[in-house]
Amino acid sequence: MSVYSMTGYASAQHNPAKEGAEGDNKHSANSRLGIEIRAVNSRFLDLSFRLPEELRACEPALREKLNAKLKRGKVELRASIESTSSSVVTEPSTRLLQRLNAIQDHVKAWLPSAQPLSVAEVIRLAGDESQPGKDWQAETLQLADEVLDALMAARKREGTRLAAMLFDRIKQLRALAAQAEPLIPLLVTQQRQRFLDRWAQAMELTDGQAKSEMAQDRALTEATAFAIRIDVAEELTRLASHLDELERLVKKGGDIGKRLDFLIQELHREANTLGSKSAALELTHISVDMKVLIEQMREQVQNIE
Structure with missing residues (x-):
């Protein structure tokens, strides 16, 4: 067997273009999944995760993968989902604007000091509404395997x-x-x-x-x-x-x-x-x-x- 250091770093990104024309939906084509793992020395195995809400359900499976490969070290896994369609601005519908206005009035009735919604926030909410949610679990676990293999190679x-x-x-x-x-x-x-x-x-x-x-x-x-x-x-x-x-x-x-x-x-x-x-x-x-x-x-x- 080889000697492994407890220190190491590895990262990778999931490119939706590699999925081909049969992608899940437009949301996957306009988003990019990224994972990075940092590890330093520690007396025991100490795992921590920084995941967006879309990937919270993946944490148990990710923890199991890390436990199977690593014995000691303070290890942090970070994952992010970034939009790649920065040039496309989704126009909010009238229905959405009415709903946001009603919600804002209700909030300000209870919290008069609350800040009003900005144009950027409304556009972001419109984009979230127009893009249906996607199950990232398969891509996340596959990408985690790649990053973990790269981390083990660096530690070796x-x-x-x-x-x-x-x-x-x-x-x-x-x-x-x-x-x-x-x-x-x-x-x-x-x-x-x-x-x-x-x-x-x-x-x-x-x-x-x-x-x-x-x-x-x-x-x-x-x-x-x-x-x-x-x-x-x-x-x-x-x-x-x-x-x-x-x-x-x-x-x-x-x-x-x-x-x-x-x-x-x-x-x-x-x-x-x-x-x-x-x-x-x-x-x-x-x-x-x-x-x-x-x-x-x-x-x-x-x-x-």
Whole structure:
């Protein structure tokens, strides 16, 4: 499966001219249906719809389609029906004008401050009356499928880019871990020799009154305690394990965003522990570089479905 981003955008319009000469009615030929879907990241699937009154009945079917394809994200679907016959002005009939005038008088009797109808509003009402209603459900659901497919393609392209970025950061983290691993035995050896040198100096100051074997044993004990304190082998092992799992999930694809987010938290914890146990400047630099890479991964993982 592929990796999908939660962010994406797609839109399309329904062209009545493609229906041929056997259209439903003149209303469909003079109107244009448009649908657009916007998606951004979110912890859960959050759907919202902005539909004109003519398409309110389509909302359950549209919601079902989105639920079938999307797992996470804040998704907004907008639909609109626009008239394409802007050059045609419908002349209102006398009957319509009489009815509008009577309605207006009735409204003003109860609401004296109400504004009177404008010429533009009367013409619009005349156009609505002359054009019978149309059932847009079939066209809406068909167009929604097209837009949803385009959205999934856009999310897949973005997901592919995010996966490539994660693979690159995983590679860099492995390289940093490989740099850190040989530093620990070297530090332990150096510190052991440093303890022995200090105890040798202490022996010289005591003029041989202390037993050299005891001094050496004490130095070795201190060196061992130091080695245990700075040992990050366990952290490096867990970090490698988390990187293996993260790489496996990205290759697998699908609904992996939440699991990736958890693994990023674990990576950050190991990098922090590595820094807290640091006994050399080189290890501190490695820990900082790791945390920078992990933070970059965290920002991008927030967008993966």
